[in-house]
Amino acid sequence: MEFLYEYGLFLAKAITIVVAIAAVVIIVLASAVKQKADKGELRLTNLSEDLKSLKHDLKEELLSKKQFKVYEKALKAEEKAKEKAQGESAAVPRVFVVDFKGSIDAGEVASLREEISAILAIAEAGDEVIVNVESGGGMVHGYGLASSQLDRLRNANIPLTICVDKVAASGGYMMACVANKIYAAPFAIVGSIGVVAQIPNFNRLLKKHDIDYEQHTAGDFKRTLTVFGENTDEGREKFQQELEETHVLFKAFIAKYRPELDIAKVATGEHWYGQQALELGLIDGLSTSDDIVMNLAKDKTVIKVRYQLKKKLADKIAHGASLCINAVFNRMAEKNQPMS
Structure with a gap:
């Protein structure tokens, strides 16, 4: 009898485990199918209505009943x-x-392109766009595409304003300069018009442990610098040449959209705070994005546009790792900044 009891208990546990595993598999498969069918979702939020609602709630809370009735009557009028x-x-x-x-x-350019396309589809005469940019820069081709997405608005003659509350450096400023107007908070970091690349080399470590490394290429400069192979002076020279060429393109891009800038003065790779950036002509005014939105909401309908991608678990992990690396990169860029 005891044997049957223990067997039944074991069987119940086994069935529970199997059912749990099956449930997890079903959920994963269902999620994968859903993600494949629905890659993202476009969301519109009426910020003007949100601000009105907030103001209305505050008035109701702070005013007496009589004062609130007078306020509502005046508001309707x-x-x-x-x-x-x-x-x-x-x-x-x-x-x-x-x-x-x-x-x-x-990678966020995937959402940006959907948001820009949505705006272009419904924009009318008199409409304008505000983009809040926060970035310390990154890969040239990625930020080049992001800048091109913003350029679609300018080509459609839709006024574009960029707001920088924290940082728009390097690739971030590449995006910002496309705008008709750039506004930054007084202590936002702006600029860093330069190009940087760094790569570790483990060749001496491999030699020390008698580990051979082979790399075969067709073309003299298919690879300039390598992580595991032995780097040459010719490779280093070519690598530096490529960086200089990229910098020339970067400066030309900035000059195209902000021709009044003294490029030789600002394209040194340095970055500045908002007040300094204003004096140099890198931005057009000092303001937070909140103030700009609140002022525009008085006479215009302000709508926030957001395209949310459906990400798989692997994508979320990769994106999280990218954000961590980006945080380290920004920290390194700011390591010489004084603390307040």
């Missing part, structure tokens, strides 16, 4: 006056707000 002034056929100008928080590989 103001709204009616606006509607009458605009006319029934007149459309209220809109401001579309997009956030871009870039990592080293600028």
Whole structure:
């Protein structure tokens, strides 16, 4: 009898484990199918209505009942006056707000391109776009594509404003310079118009442990510097030449959109705070994105546009690693900054 009891208990545990594993497999498969069918979702948020609602709630909380009734009456009269002034056929100008928080590989451009395409599909005369950029830069081709996405707005004659609350350096500033206007917070980091590349070399370590490494290429400069092979002076010279060529392209890109800049003065790889950047002509004004949005919301409809990608687990892990590397990169860039 005891044997049957123990056997039954063992069988119940086994069935439970099998069911649990099956459930996990089903969930993973269902998630994979869903992600394949639905790659992302476009979300629109009316920031103007959110601000109005916030103000209304605060007034209700802080005013007496009598004062609040007077406020509501005045508010309704103001709204009616606006509607009458605009006319029934007149459309209220809109401001579309997009956030871009870039990592080293600028992988966020996948969402940016969807957001820009959505805005271009519905934009009308009088509409404008604000992009909040936060990035310390990264891969040239990634940020080059991100800049090209913003250029689509300028080509469509849609006024574009870039706001920098924290940092828009290197590739981040490459994006920012495309805008008609650039605004930065007083202590935001701006600039870093330069090119950097670094690579470790383990060749001497391999030799020390009698480990051979072979690399075969077709073309003199298919590989210039290598991680495991023995680097040559010719390879180093070619690598430096490629960096200089990239820097020339970077400077030409900046000069195209901000011709008034003294490129020789600002394209040294240095970065500046907002106030200094304003004096140098890298930006057009000092302000936070919050102030700009709140001011525009008084007369225009401000809509936040966000395209959320559906990411697989592997993508999330890779993206998280990229963000960690980006944080380290930004920390290294700021290591010489004084602490407040």
